[in-house]
Amino acid sequence: MTRQQDHAPPDGPITSLNSMADKVHADMDASNIASNAFAEQYEPPNDPASFNNLGVELANQGRLDEALACYLNALALKPDFADAHSNMGLVFAAKGNSHDAITCYQTALLLRPDFAEANNNLGIELKEQGKLDEAMACFERALASRPDFAEAYCNQGIAFHRQGKPDEAIACYRKALALNPDDAETHNSMLLAMLYSGRYTPAEVFAEHRRFAHQFETPLRSAWRAHENVRDPHKRLRIGYVSPDFRSHPVATFIEPVLASHDTTQFEVFCYYNHNYVDATTLRLQEIVEHWIPCKHLSDEALAERIRVDGIDLLIDLAGHTGDNRLLTFARKPAPVQVAYLGYPFSTGLSGIDFRITDSYAEPPGLTEQYNSEQLWRLPQAFFCYAAPQDSPSVPDRAPLEENGYVTFGCFNNFGKVTDHVIELWAKLLARIPDARLALVIFGIDDGHVRAEVESRFARQGVASERLILMAPVRENHLALYNTIDIALDPFPFNGHTTSLDTLWMGVPLVTLAGLHFTSRMGVTTLLNAGLSELVAQTEQEYVDIAHTLARAPNQLHSLRAILRKRLRATPLMNAQCFTAELEQAYRRMWTTRCN
Template structure:
């Protein structure tokens, strides 16, 4: 029996997993409670995602050896894989009670507490793991994640740098350190760091996606370079996964029938994206389309419950491999699959790379194309993407919606103050509640010039990252270096309650849009709360979104062509308090009566676009534009 187990272990170490599984099962046929054979077989089963069988193996092993902390720790990992984190935490506590010096068990317990949102317990578990094993880079990295989530960016950065020093091969610290640098407003450093990380880990899609996202924040990277970077992402990560032979979709090609539309998103929750996704789903004509929602994140809140209530079909893809998700979507017979994430957090672009539906569309959640040949279309409009200008920067065919590509509904129904703050304060208050990563030194210079032009004005910035003392000090220094006294600007912290966040606009007279990365949700929220927004129109989508929003509300005169006119418009508005007061009183009604807040009208134009692109596929050849035939390629890339 010992020789047979040794042979199984040798096959396991050599990577011959089928032979190893066969030999382990032979051992267990003679001795069902063999603890080591059960443990090792469970490890193989976990890799194959055969979790229930793995749990059964661990239970048998523990029956034979009930004080083995390693067995409890391994069982903890499988239970967590299954989403049973509460049970996993109990098992993990048994592991560390049996062996308090077991660093790996404390690390795993920290991960489980984190999943359970028990932040203090997770932090304590990671610290215990580090005390026991100071060179555990993974624990330093995950501890950094907790600091990052709490906006303790400097401490997070220290953790990630420590992790990379201890274990330079770890990819995750590169991913998250790049995010921290971006959140501190150090965008050039973030891009450099992510590029270096990509050199070390060229086949890690999420690292590459984070680099793509970061490029949009820099005023120094032209759109053609950003496009080439996206196309490179598609060639490296997506193209090798395209089916060698076009999938044979059995969808009924009737061009006029009810369509099955699938939406893939991590943001079916209280997220900025849901302010625009929810109106579309509410406005959809259920006689024309049947809606399927595919969440890719486990985040849930009251907004999630609203989405579930208005959705016909709800199928989370969390816990599924990309291949399994594709099978799920194909089994649902989806006609048009819509990606609402692009290269943002918890995105799943490689589902689309594998061609999950006959027609695949990108919309909303990301300010650019995907870089994938497998993505057929992108919904936008003629202001955000001028015809003949931005088409060349997309792999997708651009579908321009006549009344704009956005429809807005605030997360919270909050009243606004019709009284102009300037009348109360005796001075005009400019404001921007955008992510501070969008506020580059170049933006600060323009805003400082505006404050010098309007010498009695104040500026209020509001961003989550200002909770980090280093970031707060950095932005204060940027303004004081431009000659702006500290009493003329305020750096406000993040407001967790959405109502409180919106009511903060009660103190703002004029909103300033950053550039080249415009606001989207922030621009709509400001207008909703009666605050006009001044924007600088750039050359590509990310720099033209607010222009599109303002056009829908008849406020094109707030769109500037260059920084000088940006300052002129904002200063002119500050000088005309009668107009400011009239705008404040009338902006919400103006929005409500515009295409920007017409969910049914917006849904009709989206459905018409879906119908047109569906007809193109339905009336095309059996391997039409949605099903390109690919040459043979290595399918295990």
């Protein structure tokens, strides 16, 4: 339900149906879509409903340009066909064109103001642009028209999650599931939100993951088939990575050095890409691997059959319960060995996934086995390898404290991780250092309602707005933001990961709070592998004390800024060849276990 966006919003509000329709058709003409030729090829009945229905079918198959041609034919016959306008918006959204998607939805709503689906889809696009207040209004209008609209409740939940309100999000997801219990996507969203909330124990979170498996995997187990893969412990292994994130995304950042370092004499690599978006990262990864299979258009059953035909020995999931995952393909057990890795910081709950890759810092033996349906496979050092962005700015010689005269704390993680309990602890820290500031990067902060809500949450803990530096995310050279802070604060119970490594790379010390499960110990494995055990707190009071002590030690901050990048580069965290060799050894041993 979330999409990569790449275009500016419309220049202004709708002024007339004709002007908006003219713009849509002009844009379509510019795309050189041969709608008439396409109609002749398929020869559907010459009526708008049939063209629209054919467009829906083609869009479901991932044939987006052909679907657009069908919708154009429908609109040529019936310009006021609201459904065709709305469906065309879905295709533009799938292609990453938010601008024209919004145009189509708004046109549909001019024609039919109570069109619940168009309101919901418009809300999704506005949400992705950070216009959370406007998005919420769209979802409310959708629910006013259709009180049983489960998807609108789900999207409300996603918007709440973006605002750092996981518990409100979970309440929305439960409403959606009460209306549509078989919606796996909403289940996924709720499971992810539970990891962000501090209200649930690891046992409660795991129980919910097992309920997901009972509902969606258990009915499929009777159809599991024997695998015909040759059980040779020494053969060249066929490994398949399944992900929607082979694009500009943190998962791609971590998996790219692995894909580039694989020993192709021992491993034949397949990437199953579950997304339509293609960017420079996607193109680069396509060149690295031997087999590239786009699979967004395939059903779970069809993808499982393709994996069987490809003879995959080890199938690795890189998404877990995040958006656009293919866990229901894994639930069909298409490969003899299935592995959860990297993209989700908790058990999948599925019994069909045999192993989950971790390490002894994130999950010391005996700590979390009871919260995993998979067997934990601990790598000898870290569970990941970090590759710093090639365009990284240099680290300044002087810390911001030396320029500003006061210390600046910062957290550049997804603000959804900043719960009220996190704010409460940060407020205690700021109270001990009255002149300190706190810098945060928040999606949608340029929305006045979002800013007021964030400031209000801090004000309730006694933190005045003038002590906050609230910034919108930036795509270009985002690492330069780290040059504005002295000390980074890791959120909890959902720690940072990519952000934590970026923080250290930019010479900024990070303070983390060690928790009791993987999600809350990603900061532990990062800092211990980097030789920074002194920055790991075991209690909330120690978390505040470490940050306070650092803030009062300008010489230490200065020296850390000078050495952190060099230290990180010398650790196993940035040795792609060594890490990939360890990962390959794990794959080989998993396969040998299967053979035996």
